[in-house]
Amino acid sequence: MTEKFQNKYRIPSARASWWDYGANAAYFITICTDQRKHYFGKIINGEMHLSALGKIAQQCWNEIPQHFPFVILDEFVVMPNHIHGIIIIDKMDIDTLGVQTQNFASPDDMESKETQDFVSLPDGAKNTFGPQSQNLPSIIRGFKIGVTKLARTQNPNFAWQPRYHDHIIRDQKAYENISNYIRNNPSNWEKDKFHLL
Numbered sequence: 001m002t003e004k005f006q007n008k009y010r011i012p013s014a015r016a017s018w019w020d021y022g023a024n025a026a027y028f029i030t031i032c033t034d035q036r037k038h039y040f041g042k043i044i045n046g047e048m049h050l051s052a053l054g055k056i057a058q059q060c061w062n063e064i065p066q067h068f069p070f071v072i073l074d075e076f077v078v079m080p081n082h083i084h085g086i087i088i089i090d091k092m093d094i095d096t097l098g099v100q101t102q103n104f105a106s107p108d109d110m111e112s113k114e115t116q117d118f119v120s121l122p123d124g125a126k127n128t129f130g131p132q133s134q135n136l137p138s139i140i141r142g143f144k145i146g147v148t149k150l151a152r153t154q155n156p157n158f159a160w161q162p163r164y165h166d167h168i169i170r171d172q173k174a175y176e177n178i179s180n181y182i183r184n185n186p187s188n189w190e191k192d193k194f195h196l197l
Contacts, residue, residue, distance in 0.1 A: 022135035026169040034159035038080040046187035060146040075182040084182045
């Protein structure tokens with residue numbers, strides 16, 4: 001479904017409109033290359049062998065905390081045509097930012113979507129995206145721009161899909177399942193939904 005914004009059609013955001021993406025939480029992120037092209041390397045015998053562009057993606061991911069000091073990086077993998085990673089937003093100045101401390105989102109009611117879990121906020125809570133330079137979309141935007149800029153010095157056709165998938169990690173069990181999924185992604189490549197023949 002498309003809608004108009006400033007007289008142009010656009011696809012509505014997949015983000016949860018009532019969740020503060022600047023809030024302290026753990027987020028499972030998947031970002032795919034445009035048309036799922038295999039820019040980042042190959043899986044050989046269940047192991048990922050990074051191309052030059054794959055090494056750029058890995059380097060830019062590792063540098064995220066240099067640009068966003070409140071970010072802790074967790075499990076991460078570069079696959080031939082996508083990346084998976086866990087980003088933990090951990091702002092220390094919680095009181096001054098007005099953000100509730102949380103390691104995992106803690107929902108009372110949960111509604112599952114393909115790209116994310118929706119976490120319930122208390123009645124009357126408002127959508128607050130927080131400072132636009134200190135939230136998940138700005139982190140992902142910075143990562144994608146950094147990879148694109150460096151990758152295009154070697155392959156001018158490199159591009160990401162315009163969107164990304166996020167999943168708010170709500171508890172320890174979900175965290176462990178997602179961590180295992182990321183860790184084992186190369187060995188399960190043949191069954192991966194992002195795998196193209």
